[in-house]
Amino acid sequence: MNQALQTVKEEMKKVIRGKDDILDTVLCTLLAGGHILLEDIPGVGKTTLAVALSRSLGMSYKRMQFTPDVLPSDILGFSMYDNKSGDFTFRKGAIFTNLFLADEINRTSPKTQSALLEVMEEKRVSVDGVTYDLEPPFFVIATQNPVGASGTQKLPDSQLDRFFVRLSLGYPDHTSATEILKGHSMEQIDEVNPILSLDELRALQDKTAAVFANDEICDYIVSLTEESRKTDLLSQGISPRGSLAILKMARAHACYEDRDFVTPEDVHAILYYVCNHRMILSTKAKAAGMDAKDIVENLLLAVPVPKLS
Numbered sequence: 628m629n630q631a632l633q634t635v636k637e638e639m640k641k642v643i644r645g646k647d648d649i650l651d652t653v654l655c656t657l658l659a660g661g662h663i664l665l666e667d668i669p670g671v672g673k674t675t676l677a678v679a680l681s682r683s684l685g686m687s688y689k690r691m692q693f694t695p696d697v698l699p700s701d702i703l704g705f706s707m708y709d710n711k712s713g714d715f716t717f718r719k720g721a722i723f724t725n726l727f728l729a730d731e732i733n734r735t736s737p738k739t740q741s742a743l744l745e746v747m748e749e750k751r752v753s754v755d756g757v758t759y760d761l762e763p764p765f766f767v768i769a770t771q772n773p774v775g776a777s778g779t780q781k782l783p784d785s786q787l788d789r790f791f792v793r794l795s796l797g798y799p800d801h802t803s804a805t806e807i808l809k810g811h812s813m814e815q816i817d818e819v820n821p822i823l824s825l826d827e828l829r830a831l832q833d834k835t836a837a838v839f840a841n842d843e844i845c846d847y848i849v850s851l852t853e854e855s856r857k858t859d860l861l862s863q864g865i866s867p868r869g870s871l872a873i874l875k876m877a878r879a880h881a882c883y884e885d886r887d888f889v890t891p892e893d894v895h896a897i898l899y900y901v902c903n904h905r906m907i908l909s910t911k912a913k914a915a916g917m918d919a920k921d922i923v924e925n926l927l928l929a930v931p932v933p934k935l936s
Contacts, residue, residue, distance in 0.1 A: 645803030661791025
């Protein structure tokens with residue numbers, strides 16, 4: 628594992644206990660330049676995770692609680708008339724930061740949700756016909772309560788597809804829950820120290836983008852996504868944007884493991900996290916009691932693993 632990222636992980640573990648696989652995936656997503664959707668019940672540490680990540684990487688951080696009355700201008704910013712100068716002055720919204728936490732994104736209106744689309748995809752903001760670039764790195768962590776919880780509405784597929792991965796922290800195990808009660812919690816967030824500078828983080832992202840993926844790996848990823856569109860267990864398979872996310876996350880996993888080339892094992896390690904929110908299970912799969920993890924396992928069994936030369 629990359630030594631610098633291992634140290635970042637250890638810093639985050641000061642306040643996030645017993646979730647090593649989640650921390651690994653979060654750091655890989657950051658290397659890939661993607662965004663994360665955390666779907667979980669309240670009180671399991673989603674905000675703590677975001678704050679610990681920002682502190683360990685020296686990133687600026689802003690949090691916005693998404694309620695029904697939040698407007699797109701609250702996120703993006705707005706132009707205000709200045710009586711002294713006689714001109715309009717742009718006031719930046721909360722999105723102008725390195726790490727933006729959109730808390731309970733599925734409690735706000737579809738219009739406000741869609742305001743994030745261009746920012747997440749293009750990493751820039753357009754207000755009154757003027758475009759403003761965001762300073763890299765830019766990273767969104769959005770949280771949502773499970774669909775069906777009071778006051779929530781389902782995110783549209785176009786919004787879901789902008790997230791590289793969907794994760795769930797879940798409840799801590801017994802030992803971790805005991806340590807939280809004894810003090811390993813948000814109260815200890817000041818103990819998390821910055822490990823990497825923004826320049827070092829950007830350099831790691833550039834290194835990730837340069838990780839080599841040969842033709843066999845690219846063909847393997849395409850075959851997996853094509854299989855997802857053929858199977859009768861899914862009514863909607865993985866999109867081409869999903870294929871790109873798989874490749875970028877596989878590169879990030881290879882870099883995380885301190886390698887400069889992608890292996891099939893890198894694809895296997897990240898496939899479920901990248902694809903679980905991009906697939907819609909068919910009636911047949913639901914009737915059989917299957918979930919996204921079962922579907923991913925079936926895809927991996929159906930597509931031959933390439934042997935790298």
